[in-house]
Amino acid sequence: MAARQTAALLLLLLLAVAAEAAEPPQQERTALQAFLAGTPHERALGWTAPSAPSACLWFGVTCDDANTTVVAVRLPGVGLVGGLPAGTLGTLQSLHTLSLRSNRLSGPVPGDIFSLPNLRSLYLQNNRLSGAIPSELAGLTALRHLALYDNELSGEIPAALDGLTELRSVRLDGNRLSGTLPSASGLRRLEVFNVSDNQLDGAIPASLARFPTESFAGNLGLCGAPLDIPCAAPSKKGKKGLSGAAVAAIAVGAGAGALLALILIVLCCFACRRRDAAASGGNAANKATPTSTQSRGFTPSPASGDMTDLADLTSSKDLVPGVAGEAATRRLVFVGSGGGGNSFDLEDLLRASAEVLGKGGSGTTYKAVLEDGATVAVKRLKDVSAGRREFASALEALGRVEHRNLLPVRGYYFSSEEKLLVADYLPAGSLSAALHGSRGSGRTPMDWDARMRAAVCAARGMAHLHAAHGLVHGAVKSSNLLLRHGDPDAAAALSDYSLQHLFAPPPPASARAGGGYRAPELVDPRRPTFESDVYSLGVLFLEILTGKCPASGTAGGVDGTGAALDLPRWVQSVVREEWTAEVFDRELVRQGGGAEEEMVALLQVAMACAATAPEARPEAPEVVKTVEEIGGGRHGRARTAAEEEERSWGTPTGASP
Known part of the structure; x- marks a missing residue:
């Protein structure tokens, strides 16, 4: 029996060597x-x-x-x-x-x-x-x-x-x-x-x-079908001249039309004179009290939590319903498979009550509640330099991105003065708010399982962008990781992805500023890479583990002094001194739960992702596999790039491509 097993193993070894060769x-x-x-x-x-x-x-x-x-x-x-x-x-x-x-x-x-x-x-x-x-x-x-x-x-x-x-x-x-x-x-x-x-x-x-x-x-x-445009049928009549009766009828009709038009002009002039006379009687009152018109700008801008109409938060007159001209014909464009299910238009969106959710480098995001009760997130983009065709092409591409760990893009509006992006609204807030909001005020801190789910979801979403669509996120950070309740596999979703190339170049003074998430080799934020995304993901993992804001300059900072330090380098210095336990968030340590081994393992992954040399960083699918293994398989398995590509065309997983 042992001889047979040895022979079988030898055969398998020979086959493996032959296949490799x-x-x-x-x-x-x-x-x-x-x-x-x-x-x-x-x-x-x-x-x-x-x-x-x-x-x-x-x-x-x-x-x-x-x-x-x-x-x-x-x-x-x-x-x-x-x-x-x-x-x-x-x-x-x-x-x-x-x-x-x-x-x-x-x-x-x-x-x-x-x-x-x-x-x-x-x-x-x-x-x-x-x-x-x-x-x-x-x-x-x-x-x-x-x-x-x-x-x-x-x-x-x-x-x-x-x-x-x-x-x-x-x-x-x-x-x-x-x-x-x-x-x-x-x-x-x-x-x-x-x-x-x-x-x-x-x-x-x-x-x-x-x-x-x-x-x-x-x-x-x-x-022709399915368009609501009938195709013109070819004329079967010969080139026969009009009869005398037809010519007479046309002449009589033209004369009657001209007479009717003259009557209408006279009536309009009479009505205008009456309206001007009535208006002149009220001029004194109008001049005494200046007309109160509704502001269409950001001054004053409502604070977070204040409610107003979304139209009040825009400065462009071409967003106002009823304005004549080319701008009034522009519309809200829906994208992706979910766009067809939306039953609202631009005017519905402008009438929606709006609440400021947050402000970032790319614009301000609002919660918009429509008249029918539906809620969407609307981002007002600023400093967009892309033209209409490039902008539309980019948003159409984002509309085709479908993954449970990526926030769906539903539609957009483009004009010379305003660029809006419409996405799903997730009421649970962002990872940043969950980690850093109201610390010490009696709130329930995030436990390890919730943080681990967020880490896995962020890695999966980014890996899907890279492998299935060839897109770079460009803005991976805790404020762009939105949380969900319910399904653990969809506990978080990345937002604001693949928009950087649409914006104007940043001022030279801010070109290197990146809120602590930007890879050291990335000079132009409009040209992120797969490797710079992985770096940002590593910083996000460190934020989950330490509970500290990257490059925080607020009181306390990352070292208690208020200095704006580099989070990956700070963690590296602490670990170098063999004080690894000092790295982890005290809220996690107080909770206990025996997750120390998983925390140390995620720390190792985070430091590999945040390596200074881009070529030393792992690729996103590899990060997903490692993080899922740390979680003991509790979060399922990520699809391979080939599976995602075939799935996007409706081919069953595992079928021959």
Whole structure:
């Protein structure tokens, strides 16, 4: 029996060694390195290092089970810049998934990428790609998911799209495509279709009429179902002249219309004279008492807790209902899958009673209670430098972010003077308020389980932004981690994510100020990175453990002197002196509960995240895994990046991509 077990173990060892030694063909490795060499990138991927391991172990590269060929390349949000080099990725004949979304790629898409015979999923959205969709599209016979939205593609949609019978989803919205829609009669498996915000025209084919109106919005030339725009029927009448009777009837009608218009003008003039006479009689009273008009500005601004109408908190006249002109036609734009369920408009929002919840560097947030009792959070953004198209594109992208640990963005308003962001309202407040609010006044402090749940939720939310959407949060801090009651897996949600690039550059004096959360290498807050996000998360963990505000300059500070110290470096100095117990919040120590081991373990993770060198910090998914293990699996398991990407397209978890 022992001999059999030994033989089995030996066989498994040999198989493992063989699998590790397996390597894709040299031409595939060369193609990957040529792609990276021809595409500038901000993030080091380690593909070209002399000591680089098997290509199957490279970042973003996936091989088949035998490690004999590359089947997937996923590089979302890694800072790829410029054009896609031809003759590189298009030579990976076994490739079934290619994801280069959320980078800054520009120029045309090489035709060889559109001729990969085994490609099932192509994600190139949120880039700056231009030119026409290559005719080689016809070669993607196995394609299931095509995502080219939010680019600058032009020209017509190739008729070859009709021949891709395996398609489940097609996203071409947010481009500059023109011409008519293909018939799509052969796309019987199509479940998602969106060509909104292009320059298409003509009738919508009957085979596509089953998709919602939003799939075709923003194309002024489109008509037919499901749009409420009938297509004009061609005239069947010949070019026959009008009869004499018709000409006479037209002349009589025109004369009668002119007479009626003259009568109306006379009546209007008479009414105006009467109104002016009546108004002149009241001028004395009006001059004696100045007219009291409702303020539309922030002076005076209500303190937190005071109630007023939201319209009173805005300075832009184009938010006032009834104002004539172009501004009055602007509207509240809903985004995301939850946006369609909202039944209020801009005027409803302006009539809502508003309460100031807090003020930050990006603007002021209000609690708005609508007339029907619904409550939303409205953030009035300040110092926005992005134009309408960039702002709308960014908010549409945020609307597609769906995760229980990220606060959903529901809608926005954009004008020259006002930019508003509408999100869900969470009544439990922020982690900052829970940790630091009214200390010593008899309040119940956060226990360890509540703090640990907040830490796990923050890590999961940030990891989802990084892995599933290629987005950087840019403002991870305790005031942006909102708490929920109920489900432990949704105990907290990050807010205010991925907005930094929309704002104007900060003054030079404040460029380095970051409230204690900003990574030391980050000079421009508008250009955060995955690594700087991880640093901020580490500071957040330290705040949870110590109960102290990062870089606090208030009485007491972090060392009792009132000095504004760097929290990670202070903790490091205390631990170096072997006073680890002195680091932890006294409220936690007084509660007891035997959580010391978990607290020490989270402290180690926090210090790794807040390492001075960016390359020494762990990646967000790794942080999630470690923090969940510290909690003993009480908070479940985070989805992998691949699972989240497939889930976003409606594919069951575990299904073949």
